[in-house]
Amino acid sequence: MISLKKIAILTSGGDSQGMNSAVRAVARTGLANGFEIFGIRKGYKGLINNDFIKLGSKEVSDILYRGGTFLQSARSAEFETPEGQAQAVENLKAKGIDYLVVIGGDGSYRGAQALERHGIKSFGLPGTIDNDIPLTDYTIGFDTTLNVVTDAVGNLRDTMSSHERVSVIEAMGRNCGDIALQAGIASGVDAILIPEIEPDIKQTAANIKERFERGKSHSIVIVAEGAGKAEDVAKQIKELTGLDTRPTVLGHIQRGGTPSAFDRVYSSRLGHKVIELIQQGVTGVGLGMENNKITYHSFEEIFNAKTEINEQLYHIFEDLV
Numbered sequence: 001m002i003s004l005k006k007i008a009i010l011t012s013g014g015d016s017q018g019m020n021s022a023v024r025a026v027a028r029t030g031l032a033n034g035f036e037i038f039g040i041r042k043g044y045k046g047l048i049n050n051d052f053i054k055l056g057s058k059e060v061s062d063i064l065y066r067g068g069t070f071l072q073s074a075r076s077a078e079f080e081t082p083e084g085q086a087q088a089v090e091n092l093k094a095k096g097i098d099y100l101v102v103i104g105g106d107g108s109y110r111g112a113q114a115l116e117r118h119g120i121k122s123f124g125l126p127g128t129i130d131n132d133i134p135l136t137d138y139t140i141g142f143d144t145t146l147n148v149v150t151d152a153v154g155n156l157r158d159t160m161s162s163h164e165r166v167s168v169i170e171a172m173g174r175n176c177g178d179i180a181l182q183a184g185i186a187s188g189v190d191a192i193l194i195p196e197i198e199p200d201i202k203q204t205a206a207n208i209k210e211r212f213e214r215g216k217s218h219s220i221v222i223v224a225e226g227a228g229k230a231e232d233v234a235k236q237i238k239e240l241t242g243l244d245t246r247p248t249v250l251g252h253i254q255r256g257g258t259p260s261a262f263d264r265v266y267s268s269r270l271g272h273k274v275i276e277l278i279q280q281g282v283t284g285v286g287l288g289m290e291n292n293k294i295t296y297h298s299f300e301e302i303f304n305a306k307t308e309i310n311e312q313l314y315h316i317f318e319d320l321v
Contacts, residue, residue, distance in 0.1 A: 004036040007278075008052065008097045011069040012043035012104035012111065015255055016129045016141025018263035020063040020070055022103050025271020027060045033275055038095065042072045043104075044079035044111055047088045052095060065258045067144075073104075079111060089118045099283065101274055103127040103140070106303075109286055113299035116284045123277065124286035124299065125270050129255060132176035134305035135297045136288020140270070142178065143262040145254050149183035152250055153220060157187075160218035166208060166237055166245040168221045170230035172254050177309055179254070180224035185317050190219045192317055193233065195226035196309040201233065205240035212243060219243075269294050 007030050011019045027037045037055040040046045053059070063070055078084035092100065092115075099121045102112040105128035112122040126139040133139050149171055160167045169189075171180045177194025184192040190208060193199040208219045223233050230247035238245040259267070270287050273294045277285065285296040297305075 004034060005098045005278075006036045006038060006096055007099045007101060008038040008040055008092065008095070009055070009071070009101045009103070010040035010043050010047060011071045011073050011127060012102060012108035013073060014105065014128060015068045015073055016127045016139070017067045017144035017255070017257060017259035018140040018267040019103050019127050020066045020068070021259055021264045021267035022125050022127065022140060022271045023055075023069070023071060024060040024063050025268040026101050026274050027055045027271075028057060029272045029275040031057060033279070035275070038097065039071050042074040043076060043108075044084075044088065045074040045076040046072075047091060048076065048078055048084055050091045052091075064264055067255075067257050067259060069103075085114055085118060089115065089120060092120055099123070099278055101125065105130070105133060105139075109133070109299055109302065112286075113284070113303075116299065121278075121283035123274050123283065124302075125267075125274070126286065126288050129179065130173050130176050131178040132173075132307050133286070133288065134302050134307045135286075135295075136290065138266060138289050140263060140267050141255075141259070143266075144257060144260040145172075145179055146183050146186065147260055148254050148257050149179060149222075149250060150186045152253070153183065153187035153189065153222065156248060157218065157220060160220065160246075163244065164212075164217050166219045166221065166234070166241070166243050168223060168230045168234040168237065168245060168247045170223050170225055170247065170249045172250070173224035174226040176307055177224040177227065180222045180227075181309065181313055181317070184222040185313065185320070187220070187222070188320075189222045190321060191221040192314070193221065193223040193227040194309065194314075195224055197314060199223075199227050201236045202240060205237045208237065209241040209243065212241075
């Protein structure tokens with residue numbers, strides 16, 4: 001009897017829209033090419049707890065358009081220990097797993113790299129709404145989140161203009177301001193505060209006040225969480241301008257919703273590429289998109305690279321505001 005090669009898939013860290021699409025793509029492409037597919041529930045925690053499920057075509061039906069991750073995700077301090085990693089390796093080898101696909105962000109990639117060093121052939125797919133993984137133009141879920149934030153800004157603009165208020169909207173992005181920057185441009189906001197560029201609240205407040213004096217009925221500021229808290233920024237603007245200023249924290253609503261068409265197609269391309277790389281004998285890499293092409297780099301290359309904001313986009317915003 002011929003023994004089928006086995007692939008296991010887990011999702012780790014914060015969920016992002018399109019993770020399910022990526023799981024489906026790896027599973028169905030793998031099945032079409034003669035692999036046996038397993039899912040690991042609750043990320044690295046489930047890996048340590050031996051929480052495996054077999055995935056057939058039926059198990060990944062109707063998940064292409066679902067947000068979140070049906071495999072679920074969980075933090076695992078235990079996996080960061082040598083003992084936890086040893087248990088994870090033991091569980092994978094006991095199941096006869098030949099390849100592991102990890103969908104997540106930086107911490108998830110580091111876990112995949114650790115397992116690769118223990119002899120587990122691993123791949124990383126960039127699943128994080130923050131768009132903060134180097135050597136890829138986009139991460140899974142980023143595009144969907146931009147649409148969610150853009151819609152939220154539009155809703156807030158309606159009520160702000162009715163009452164001549166300033167709205168300060170806090171978007172996710174601790175170390176990367178891409179959500180705030182790109183959603184801000186798409187929404188036509190008046191100010192964007194991101195961690196990569198030192199915020200000047202006094203100048204921002206002066207610009208807002210000047211626009212109101214010219215007859216503008218509302219103003220919207222979007223701030224990445226890494227650049228400040230909406231409540232603090234709103235308080236400062238109110239003190240500097242005297243205008244009625246309200247903070248709004250979008251929070252985890254940004255992670256929700258059905259993935260956009262872009263994220264579904266992107267995730268499908270990534271998942272399909274994993275199987276191609278396995279057939280080519282390539283492992284120990286993280287995949288992504290560069291100039292609309294699916295590319296891959298070693299985990300070491302990714303960790304040694306730096307995520308940088310697109311400053312041209314910020315200058316475009318400055319000219320458009």
